[in-house]
Amino acid sequence: MLVSITIEDRNGQRQQIEVPDDMNLSLMEAMKAYEYNILATCGGMALCATCHVQVLEGKDQLSALSDAELDMLDTLPDAAANSRLACQLRIDKSLENAVFRICGQEHE
Amino acid sequence: MHTTDICVIGAGPVGLFSVFEAGLLKMRCHLIDVLPQAGGQLSEIYPQKPIYDIPGYPEVKAQELIDNLMKQAAPFNPGFTLGERVEKITGDTAEGFTVVTNEGTAVSCKVIVIAGGLGCFEPRKPVIERLADFEGKGVSYIVKDPELFRDKEIILAGGGDSALDWTILLSGIAAKVTLVHRGETFRGAPDSAEKVFQLATNGRINLVLKSNISRIEGNGHLKEVHITDEKNEVNIISADYLVPLFGLSPKLGPIADWGLQIEKSAITVQTTDYSTNIPGIYAIGDINTYPGKLKLILCGFHEAAMMAQSAFRYVYPDQRLSFKYTTVNGIHSF
Numbered sequence: 001m002l003v004s005i006t007i008e009d010r011n012g013q014r015q016q017i018e019v020p021d022d023m024n025l026s027l028m029e030a031m032k033a034y035e036y037n038i039l040a041t042c043g044g045m046a047l048c049a050t051c052h053v054q055v056l057e058g059k060d061q062l063s064a065l066s067d068a069e070l071d072m073l074d075t076l077p078d079a080a081a082n083s084r085l086a087c088q089l090r091i092d093k094s095l096e097n098a099v100f101r102i103c104g105q106e107h108e
Numbered sequence: 109m110h111t112t113d114i115c116v117i118g119a120g121p122v123g124l125f126s127v128f129e130a131g132l133l134k135m136r137c138h139l140i141d142v143l144p145q146a147g148g149q150l151s152e153i154y155p156q157k158p159i160y161d162i163p164g165y166p167e168v169k170a171q172e173l174i175d176n177l178m179k180q181a182a183p184f185n186p187g188f189t190l191g192e193r194v195e196k197i198t199g200d201t202a203e204g205f206t207v208v209t210n211e212g213t214a215v216s217c218k219v220i221v222i223a224g225g226l227g228c229f230e231p232r233k234p235v236i237e238r239l240a241d242f243e244g245k246g247v248s249y250i251v252k253d254p255e256l257f258r259d260k261e262i263i264l265a266g267g268g269d270s271a272l273d274w275t276i277l278l279s280g281i282a283a284k285v286t287l288v289h290r291g292e293t294f295r296g297a298p299d300s301a302e303k304v305f306q307l308a309t310n311g312r313i314n315l316v317l318k319s320n321i322s323r324i325e326g327n328g329h330l331k332e333v334h335i336t337d338e339k340n341e342v343n344i345i346s347a348d349y350l351v352p353l354f355g356l357s358p359k360l361g362p363i364a365d366w367g368l369q370i371e372k373s374a375i376t377v378q379t380t381d382y383s384t385n386i387p388g389i390y391a392i393g394d395i396n397t398y399p400g401k402l403k404l405i406l407c408g409f410h411e412a413a414m415m416a417q418s419a420f421r422y423v424y425p426d427q428r429l430s431f432k433y434t435t436v437n438g439i440h441s442f
Contacts, residue, residue: 037372039226039358039373041226041357041358042149042153042154043403045154045157047153047154048153048357048358049355049357050357050358067295070295071268071295074267074268074291074294074295075232075266075267075268075354075355076232076354076355077232077233077234077235077265077266077290077320077352077354078234078235079290105357105358
């Protein structure tokens with residue numbers, strides 16, 4: 001099944017992407033596959049926060065934050081109540097129609 | 109001045125393996141890393157995390173892999189300069205290069221290998237207008253010498269372990285310590301969090317929760333910090349120093365200014381030997397980019413092997429390279 005997700009880039013441009021839910025992908029991996037400018041420094045271990053996103057729509061249907069994710073978000077100066085780490089969000093139906101804004105540091 | 113064949117910038121797994129590959133070809137290496145220990149990200153960020161895609165290891169902890177790479181490199185006696193950041197490189201392939209660190213350490217070499225991973229880890233800076241104007245004039249991102257803050261008014265910002273630890277330590281040194289945190293709880297060590305709340309209860313520190321620093325003011329030196337709470341009310345606190353403690357984030361750093369071709373924070377290389385646009389300078393591991401690049405340690409190992417074969421011609425221009433296997437002759441008969 002394909003999951004439809006909307007990504008808002010750092011310039012406010014929105015794009016709907018469709019990602020298969022049977023490949024065990026994270027949202028970070030999906031966004032990189034769509035060539036969004038994301039560092040994803042630590043490779044998905046919730047250790048760097050370079051894949052920081054804000055959930056603009058669909059926050060309540062997402063999986064709960066893990067301790068590792070909460071710990072990392074807590075170090076960020078610009079994290080908000082709707083902040084998540086894209087690497088910690090698995091692509092499944094809970095992300096259907098969700099809208100994410102990219103916040104993490106980009107390539108220089 | 110250190111003199112060596114190859115100066116390796118970055119002592120992560122790929123930098124360490126390049127010592128072994130260079131050593132097989134009788135080339136000496138000196139490694140420089142901004143971190144105080146070898147191991148790069150693996151030792152600094154996730155030493156206890158298991159890695160599953162290193163050939164021959166179904167599972168290996170990051171630090172264990174580094175320890176083994178150090179053992180593997182040891183027979184070739186590499187030199188190390190740790191805790192220093194490479195600032196500039198001079199020279200060329202004809203004369204040889206000189207690599208100079210921020211501490212003035214100089215390494216003379218024939219080849220430079222950049223194995224810098226993500227570049228340098230630098231303090232993560234909050235978005236506050238004119239923050240950079242006050243860097244070194246009241247704003248700093250690390251506490252080098254706590255005595256600097258004796259009898260001063262200091263504001264710390266952050267919610268992690270380092271914010272808690274420095275709040276506790278500086279409460280006994282500074283005239284006034286304020287800790288600003290955007291949340292209302294701390295996810296750092298529970299003991300430290302408890303101590304901080306106790307210090308606040310006892311009036312030893314000023315704890316400002318659910319708030320962010322919104323503005324800083326001063327005249328040549330920091331004078332006051334504006335703190336905005338969740339109701340958008342602003343509290344102005346006088347301060348001699350502000351120390352934002354929001355962890356580290358990767359930056360390319362001075363490498364960006366060396367005339368190398370860079371694309372999206374990575375150095376472009378030839379896939380035949382991982383050479384850069386400057387003859388005699390190579391880039392291997394996560395810091396390079398090329399079509400099909402995979403940011404995997406095992407790919408960095410391959411790049412190190414290819415680089416060493418190519419670097420040989422700069423170190424020994426009059427010699428012919430003959431390919432050998434370690435299984436036949438061991439590691440000392442090449």
